[in-house]
Structures are given as structure tokens and as C-alpha cells.
Amino acid sequence: MLSYRITMFQSKVAAKIVAPIASRAYASVASAPVVSTANGIKVAAVAGNSDSPLASVSLVINAGSRFETSESAGAAHYLKAFGFRNTQTRTSFRTVREAELNGATLTAETTRENITYTVQCFKEAVPYFVEVLGDIAAATKFAEHEFKDVAQLVGFESLSARSDPMSRALDGIHQAAFRSGLGNSLYALESSPVSSGDAVRQYAQSALAPGRIAIVATGVDAQELANLVSSSRLSSLVTPASALSSPAASFTGGVQQIYDSASPVSHYALAFASEPASAQSLAALLGAQSRIKWSSGVLPLAKLAATDGFGIAPFSFAYSDAGLVGVIVSAPNTRIKAAVEKVAATIQREIASASGEAIQRAAAAARVDVAESLATQQGQIHALSNIALGQTAATLESVDDAAAKLSSAAARVFKSKPVAVSIGLSQNTPYVDTLGF
Amino acid sequence: MLEPIARAVQSNSAFRAICRPLSSAWVNLSGYRRYGMRYDDLLREETPIIQEAIARLNRDETDGRVYRQKRAFQLSLSHQELPLTQWTKPQDDYKYLQPLIEEVRLEHVERDAFNSMTFVKK
Numbered sequence: 234m235l236s237y238r239i240t241m242f243q244s245k246v247a248a249k250i251v252a253p254i255a256s257r258a259y260a261s262v263a264s265a266p267v268v269s270t271a272n273g274i275k276v277a278a279v280a281g282n283s284d285s286p287l288a289s290v291s292l293v294i295n296a297g298s299r300f301e302t303s304e305s306a307g308a309a310h311y312l313k314a315f316g317f318r319n320t321q322t323r324t325s326f327r328t329v330r331e332a333e334l335n336g337a338t339l340t341a342e343t344t345r346e347n348i349t350y351t352v353q354c355f356k357e358a359v360p361y362f363v364e365v366l367g368d369i370a371a372a373t374k375f376a377e378h379e380f381k382d383v384a385q386l387v388g389f390e391s392l393s394a395r396s397d398p399m400s401r402a403l404d405g406i407h408q409a410a411f412r413s414g415l416g417n418s419l420y421a422l423e424s425s426p427v428s429s430g431d432a433v434r435q436y437a438q439s440a441l442a443p444g445r446i447a448i449v450a451t452g453v454d455a456q457e458l459a460n461l462v463s464s465s466r467l468s469s470l471v472t473p474a475s476a477l478s479s480p481a482a483s484f485t486g487g488v489q490q491i492y493d494s495a496s497p498v499s500h501y502a503l504a505f506a507s508e509p510a511s512a513q514s515l516a517a518l519l520g521a522q523s524r525i526k527w528s529s530g531v532l533p534l535a536k537l538a539a540t541d542g543f544g545i546a547p548f549s550f551a552y553s554d555a556g557l558v559g560v561i562v563s564a565p566n567t568r569i570k571a572a573v574e575k576v577a578a579t580i581q582r583e584i585a586s587a588s589g590e591a592i593q594r595a596a597a598a599a600r601v602d603v604a605e606s607l608a609t610q611q612g613q614i615h616a617l618s619n620i621a622l623g624q625t626a627a628t629l630e631s632v633d634d635a636a637a638k639l640s641s642a643a644a645r646v647f648k649s650k651p652v653a654v655s656i657g658l659s660q661n662t663p664y665v666d667t668l669g670f
Numbered sequence: 671m672l673e674p675i676a677r678a679v680q681s682n683s684a685f686r687a688i689c690r691p692l693s694s695a696w697v698n699l700s701g702y703r704r705y706g707m708r709y710d711d712l713l714r715e716e717t718p719i720i721q722e723a724i725a726r727l728n729r730d731e732t733d734g735r736v737y738r739q740k741r742a743f744q745l746s747l748s749h750q751e752l753p754l755t756q757w758t759k760p761q762d763d764y765k766y767l768q769p770l771i772e773e774v775r776l777e778h779v780e781r782d783a784f785n786s787m788t789f790v791k792k
Contacts, residue, residue, distance in 0.1 A: 324777060330784050378726040 262607055262616045263628040268459045273443035274467055275621040276459045279613055281452040288452030289353040289610045292366040293618040295447075296440030297346040298417045299552075300477040307421025308436035309343050310391070314383045315433055316341030316350045317365075321372040325379070328365060337362065345407070345415055346552055347618060348440070353610060359453050360461055366448065367465030370441055375430035383433075391420040398494070398656045402502035402561055403548065405490040405654035410504060414480040415552060439475045446470070447621035451613045482555035486650030489665045492657075499569035499657025503577070503665070504548075504559030507646045509625040511635040512556035513602065516549035518587055518595035518643055519580070521560050531594075533583045534560065534576060543572040553624040559651065566658040577668035585647035588640050596636035603632045694760075703758040704751040705742040710767035711735060719778060723770035731766050 261279045268276045281288070298309045317339050318325045332339050337354035350369060352362040394400040408416045427433060448462050462468065484506035507515050520532030522545075529535035538545040543564035550557045564572040587595075606612030606627065619626035635642070653665035679685055697703070702712060715724060727735070745751060 324780065326777065327780060327784070376726075377728060 262613055262620070263626075263630050265617060265620065266455060267621050268455060270443075270459060270463050270468065272468060272470060273472075274462060274470070275447040276449075276455065276462055277447065277617045277621040278450040278453045278455040278458045279617060280454060281610075281613070285452065286355050287353065287610070288356045288359050288450060289351060289614055290359055290362050290366060290448065290450040290453065290458075291349050291351040291614045291618060292370055293447045293449060293622065294348045294370075294440055295346060295445040295622050295624075296348055296436070296477055297344050298419050299345045299414045299479045300440070301417050301436075304426060305432070305436045306417065307387075307425030307427050308433060309348060310387055310419070310421040311383060311427050311433045312437055312440065313341050313343040313348050314387050314390075315373060315375060315379075315437075316348075316369060318379050318383070319374045319376055320368040321374065322368045323365075331361075335361070343419065345417070345419060346624060347622065349614070349618060351611075351614060356452055359450065359458075363448070363458070363461040364465050367462070367467040370446065371466035371469055373434075373437065375434040375437070377430045380430040380433070384428075387421050391422060394420050398496070398498075398500045398563075399546070399561060401492060402500055402654045402656055405492065405656075406502050406504045406557065406559065406652060407550075409488040409490045409652040409654060410484050410486075410506065410557060411482050411555065412485065415482045415555060438473050439477050441470060442472050442476065443467075443470045444472065445477070445622075447618055449614055449617035449621055451610050451617075482552065484555060484652075486652060487666055487670075489653040489655065489662075491655050491659050491662055493659045494656050496657065497565060498563055499566050499655065499661060500561055500563045501569055501573045501656075501663065502548075502559060502561040502654045503573070503580075503651050503668075504557045504653070505646045505649055505651045507549075507556040507558045508635075508642065509551035509553070509556035510631050511639065511642045511646075512549040512551045512558045513627060514595055514599040514632060514635040514639050515558040515643060515646055516547045517598040517602070518591065518639065519547050519558070519560055519584060520591070520595070521545045521547040524598065524601075533579050537575060537579055538562075541568075541572060541575065543568060545576065551625045551627065556625075558646065566661050569655075569657060569661055570663045573663045574668065577670070580647050581669060585644055587643050592636075592639050592643075596632075596639060599632050599635070600629065603627050603629055697763075703763065705745050706752050706756060706758055707738055707742050708758060708763045708766070710765055711738055711742075713767065713771075719774045720767075720771055722774045723767060726770050726774070727767070 261281075265277050265279050270276060294312075296309060296312065301308055317328050320328075323331075329339070332352070332354075335354055335358045337352050337358060340349075340351040340353075342349050342351075350366060352366065354362055394404070404418050404420070408418065410416065421427060427436075446467070448458065448467070450458050486506065505515075519534055521534040521538070523529045523532055523535045529539040534545055543562060545563070546561045548557075548559055548561065560576065562569070562572050562576055584591075607616060607629070616626050616628060618624075620628075625631075648670070650670050651665060655662040697709075702709070713720060715721065724732075724735075741752075
């Protein structure tokens with residue numbers, strides 16, 4: 234059974250990776266034209282599957298947590314939570330009820346670079362929801378009585394993120410690596426000075442500059458969308474007096490954050506700096522997650538985790554001017570040191586010098602991940618918003634480019650000094666400068 | 671049907687100019703300003719809508735409201751009035767609560783309207 238599978242795999246590898254089948258959905262995202270409206274708002278849309286009655290529209294604001302200053306720490310998280318709340322035109326209650334009547338889903342999310350308000354609806358409802366998004370951008374009230382509810386929600390989200398070791402580790406990784414800008418926490422922490430609707434409004438005023446806003450959609454014609462945007466309140470936005478800015482990301486290697494925790498399981502995150510375009514392919518190269526259920530195949534880190542009995546999960550982040558790639562190792566407190574040391578040794582020995590089969594495997598895995606993501610509405614919106622705002626977008630073209638340079642990138646990245654975050658019994662912490670990088 | 675007519679009449683500046691001497695006389699005779707109160711302090715607050723509106727007042731207004739209530743109660747107990755210099759000035763007797771009450775009332779009306787929708791097949 235085992236040898237049959239290896240033979241099958243080898244024969245597939247011997248044949249080159251087949252040229253991609255040109256599909257309307259995939260090709261469209263990368264080649265979607267980005268139109269600029271009269272006041273500078275970027276509009277991009279992908280027609281999507283003409284059989285499907287579904288569409289989605291997003292308001293994307295380039296005002297994520299990296300643009301926060303010490304006076305506005307946590308404001309991006311609050312601004313996300315103020316999505317779809319009372320505006321001058323309609324109350325939050327009415328927005329939600331009308332969305333329900335239209336069968337639409339309303340989502341608000343924030344990353345370190347962008348805040349995105351998304352509506353997934355039927356194609357007929359798109360004009361109405363573009364108007365709603367325009368009202369959110371130009372006319373949200375930020376009322377004080379609403380701030381109480383929003384603060385409760387933000388507090389709950391921050392607390393649950395802090396209690397989850399994975400989120401805590403990733404937040405710590407960014408802080409250790411980038412310090413300010415990208416290093417700002419994604420969540421509004423206890424020390425956040427934002428304590429009123431006025432503080433959020435102030436941040437929103439500098440965030441909602443036309444040059445920082447993009448409207449992206451799937452299932453809609455691009456020119457039609459541009460017309461809808463021009464006739465909504467978005468066309469009345471003007472460049473504000475105060476502008477948001479973020480320091481250029483610079484990675485500091487060899488730093489470790491140590492968080493003590495009472496859990497019997499310790500977690501250790503290790504992250505390397507990489508080019509943003511190759512971060513996803515390098516994460517696939519790490520081979521920490523097998524695509525085959527109940528088996529680790531030939532992936533080095535996954536096999537190591539399966540035989541030694543610890544958990545391992547890869548992660549990768551691609552920002553406009555920096556990228557991170559790494560793993561989170563989870564093991565009982567007594568075994569975390571051994572596990573991390575073995576993982577570090579495997580990375581330096583096998584993965585930094587990967588070639589041939591391993592490279593091809595990683596390139597294929599990254600390609601499948603991107604293709605799968607671009608087959609969903611959410612993935613298309615995500616890619617379109619990155620393209621519209623001039624940030625790093627995960628498209629099939631970019632993943633193919635990364636595949637060509639993958640082995641040299643691996644040699645450079647996995648031999649450089651990583652940053653680390655450890656969560657657990659602090660006396661058992663392995664230190665990043667003892668791992669041999 | 672009568673509400674839009676009433677609103678149009680009430681907001682007509684000529685009508686207001688005619689009524690102003692009468693309304694000032696009425697306000698002075700009613701005497702709440704002698705106790706340092708504002709008109710909006712006198713509204714009967716034991717309704718859900720007004721309770722919600724009071725909850726939405728900012729800190730300054732809430733503190734002022736509580737202070738005026740305590741002071742007026744003490745004056746009433748001791749059968750006194752404030753000296754003339756401390757009576758509520760007309761510029762201080764503004765509608766700090768009525769707009770909020772209207773806002774909350776409209777929210778309730780909207781909720782009831784949505785909850786009692788009828789569906790028509792297109």
C-alpha cells in the first residue's frame with residue numbers, strides 16, 4: 234500500500250506540473266482593471282460566474298492597526314466594530330433588518346493593513362448595498378451610547394484573542410519582529426486610550442481619505458460599480474487635514490517574547506523574514522501541514538511532529554513591504570524544549586537546502602492553496618482589495634513567480650535569524666539564540 | 671394626518687414671534703425657573719422611552735440634572751425659592767432631553783414598523 238502510493242507520487246512528479254487551465258474566475262482577478270473615481274477611490278470588480286445570482290461588495294480602507302499611533306492604539310479594532318452602526322441615513326437596526334430581508338450577510342474584519350466591510354448578497358441588491366457602504370464611509374454617527382456596546386464587543390474579542398495561544402503568539406511575533414507599525418497589536422488592548430466615540434471618529438476622519446479607500450466586488454460589472462460609487466456618498470469624501478502614516482517595516486531578528494501561562498501545553502512560535510511574494514510558498518516548503526488526512530507523507534516537519542508527538546502549524550503573512558513565514562510548535566511543558574530544538578535543526582538541515590522534489594511539492598501546494606482561495610467569494614475580494622490598493626496580492630501569477638525563485642529564497646530565509654514567541658511555563662522556554670540560527 | 675400640519679405651524683417663524691410674549695409670560699408664571707429647574711427636568715420620566723433617553727445623556731448633562739433635582743427638592747422642603755440672581759436663565763433653559771426622546775421614540779416606531787410588516791407577493 235505504502236510503496237504503491239510512493240510510486241504513484243513519483244510518477245506524477247516525473248511528469249512536469251501541468252500548465253494551468255485558463256479559467257474565467259482565476260484569470261479575471263489578476264487581470265481585473267482598477268478604475269479610479271473622480272475623487273480618487275479605487276474601484277475593482279470581477280464578473281464572476283454568470284450562472285450564479287450571488288454577488289459581494291466590499292468597502293476596504295487602508296487603515297489597519299499598522300497606522301495606529303500611541304494616541305490611537307486600538308482605534309482600528311474599534312473602527313471595524315463600528316461597521317454597520319447608526320449613520321445619518323439609517324439606524325443600525327434598519328441596516329441589519331433590511332440586510333436580512335435581502336438575504337445578505339454583513340461582515341466587518343480588520344487586518345494589520347486594511348479594514349474591510351463586506352456585504353454578500355444577490356446581484357439585484359448590489360446598488361442598495363453600495364449606497365449603504367457609502368453611508369458607512371461618509372456618515373457614521375459614532376454615537377456615545379453606541380460606543381458602550383462597541384466597547385463591550387471589542388473587549389470580548391480582545392480577551393478571547395489574548396486567551397487563545399495561537400493568536401497571542403502571532404501578535405507577539407509581529408511585535409517582536411516589527412516593533413511599531415506592523416508590530417502594533419491587531420486588537421485593542423487594556424492600555425488602549427480609545428474611550429469614546431469621538432476618539433474613533435477622529436481616527437476614522439484620517440482613515441477615510443479617498444486615496445485610502447477601495448470598493449471591490451464580485452459578480453458585478455466594473456463600470457456599473459464605478460457609476461454606483463460615483464452616485465453614492467463616497468463621491469463626497471475629501472482628503473482630510475491629518476493623514477495616517479506607518480513606518481516602513483524593518484525586521485529585527487533574534488528577539489524573543491516570553492509569555493507565562495498556566496496551561497499544561499506550551500506553545501512556541503518561530504518566524505523568519507521573507508519577501509512578501511514568496512511567504513506563502515515558503516510556508517508550504519516548511520512542510521508542517523500534510524494535505525493527506527491521517528498521514529504525514531514525506532513532509533519533514535509533519536513527519537517529525539507525528540513521530541515525536543507534538544503539534545505543529547505553519548503560518549505566513551504577506552504585507553505590502555514585509556513578509557513573515559514560520560511555524561507554531563505545541564507540546565506539553567516537559568517536551569517543548571526538545572521539540573523546538575528538533576524543529577529548528579530540521580529547518581536548517583533539510584529545508585534551507587531543499588531542492589528538486591521538495592521545491593516542486595511546495596510550489597504545487599502553494600498553487601493549490603491560492604487557486605482554492607480564489608475560487609471563493611471571500612478569497613476573490615481579498616485578492617482584489619490588495620490589487621486595488623497596490624498591496625501584495627496572492628494570485629496564480631505571483632505564486633508561479635515565487636516558485637521559480639523558491640530554492641534560493643529558502644536558502645536565504647531559513648538560514649537567517651528568526652524571532653520567537655514562547656507561551657507556557659517560562660522556566661522551560663527554549664531561547665531563540667540557542668537554536669543555531 | 672394632523673402631525674405634519676402641527677409641525678409646520680409650530681416651526682413657522684411668524685407664528686413663533688406672535689406667541690413669544692405669551693409663552694414667556696406663561697413660563698415665568700409657572701415658576702419652575704425660580705427653583706433653578708429647566709423645562710426638560712420636569713418631564714415625567716417613568717416611561718421606557720424617556721428612561722432610555724436619559725441613559726444616553728452625556729456626563730455633564732446627567733450631573734447637572736441630578737444637581738438641579740436635589741437642589742429643587744431641598745428648596746421645596748424648606749419652602750424657599752432661589753434668589754433672583756440664581757433663577758434659571760432663558761439661555762440655560764434649552765431642550766437638552768427632548769431631541770433625545772424624539773430620537774428614541776423614532777427608533778421604537780421603526781422597530782414596531784419592521785415587526786408588523788406585511789408581505790405582498792410581487
